[in-house]
Amino acid sequence: MSKVYHQFSSIQSTDIAMEYVEPVVGIANCLGTPVCKYLQYHRKLNNYVRNFKRIRDELNCKMEDIKLQLKAELLSPLGKIPKQGVENWLKAVKEMIREAQVVENKVSNGRYLCRACNGKLVDEKTRELKEFLNNAPNASEGLAMDGPSAGLPLPTSELVGEEAVRNEIWACLMQEEVSKIGVWGWAVW
Structure with missing residues (x-):
């Protein structure tokens, strides 16, 4: 009986540990990238x-x-x-x-x-x-283009x-x- 209790207790403590570890891992994942980037900016x-x-x-x-x-x-x-x-x-x-x-x-x-x-x-x-x-x-x-023609016609008809x-x-x-x-x-x- 103690062997069964010990296995049950071990499974129960693993579940409780996972219950606390999972949120911590989730927070670390959320903060990990920004923190790593912050440290990279600092170091490099x-x-x-x-x-x-x-x-x-x-x-x-x-x-x-x-x-x-x-x-x-x-x-x-x-x-x-x-x-x-x-x-x-x-x-x-x-x-x-x-x-x-x-x-x-x-x-x-x-x-x-x-x-x-x-x-x-x-x-x-x-x-x-x-x-x-x-x-x-x-x-x-x-980089340049032709500008508007600014020439004026000569007033004479014959040179x-x-x-x-x-x-x-x-x-x-x-x-x-x-x-x-x-x-x-x-x-x-």
Whole structure:
């Protein structure tokens, strides 16, 4: 009888133990991921900061490359204007890089107890920077487009002068590199 009682008692204590263990395990599972992530942000802050600076520098280089290419496209041929999406991206990236500097200053001035919060902040900002980098305008599609034609028709119906000069003026006007030409001479009214 004592053997049966002992088995019954053992089964009963196992049930009671499981009754208390299951909620504790459930709570640990709920808290486990956030706590692990918190500890990861704390432990790996330097890695997050290194990655953040690398992505920030890549974005800054990309912005400078796009500015230079846009400048080149606007110069040849004249009369082009930047695409609106390119201008919007450049403005947004400039603001994003300013925000990144604020984050970097905050992290460098942070206290030891703020490491996890700073790690999370740096990780989130790095993701934003990556998104901007991935959404950069595609330079192969062109960054500028033809602007509206601003030329006005000449009020004269006939150009008077030598045929060779007239042909030379016309040839210059037909070149893409030339956007305007000055002609002077005598006017006969």
